[in-house]
Amino acid sequence: MTNEHSKVQCDQLDTGYEFPPANYNLDAEIISKYLEAVEESSSLYWRSDNPRALTGLVPQMAITTYAMTMLLQRLSLPPGSIHVTQEIEFLKVIEVGTKITCQAKVSQNWKRGKFHLLTIDLSILDQNKELAQIDKVGFILPS
């Protein structure tokens, strides 16, 4: 998750702007690291006969997390920006090893006085181009 990209400034973003798609692989190492970081011990993810081995299911919030990281690697938010809202819809179960593509599009970039709201829609697809998750992320930016 260390891709280097030139970041787009918020004032360059019109409604409808599409970020270059980002790809990442949900391999076992990444998922194990994620599960340990969030203290997730569910038997949905860890095998009961070997607690250090994965069952193969990916926690949906791991997908959201990496999509958000990819977005923030491409978007330059001014200091003082606040992540205020998040909508997420899970559409299918994803397995470890899946290659994910994340598409991001500006759905709202709205300024009025001191109030500046930026909303970005995320579509997350698996390697079969099937939608796995859709998200809407809202930021309040300093004007």
Added chain:
Amino acid sequence: MSETKQVPGLTAIEKGESLPQLVKNITQEKINLYAQASGDFNPIHVDEDFARKSPLGGTVAHGMLILSYLSQMMTIAFGQSWLSTGKLNVRFKEPARPGDVITVSGNIKNIEQEGNEIRVNCNVLCQNQKGEVVITGESSLRLLHR
């Protein structure tokens, strides 16, 4: 709604039923671990000197870390159905800081019939030890009607 499918973490799927509560202690070590796992090294999360001089006055946990706890509660309550049909709609109200104890809770707001399935709508909440709301919102998922 008495013949709904059994789910892992609830005794009944009924309006008002509480979801299984989780309590999480926030530490800088956990925030750092999440930064490493997610790749989000924004200094407001991991650089204590930087964060102390910022308007927040200190490091704060990633909002997505706290949101992951909320998803864990839904997974405990509803199992794999949460992974395939879940929806979350939340607002981040206050940051969580190292030293905070976050309580994740929720209840079933209502149940809607959708063909041979039901949609279970829940209120969800993350609060700190002072009772301040860190995250509030709604979640829902579909379940087969037996």
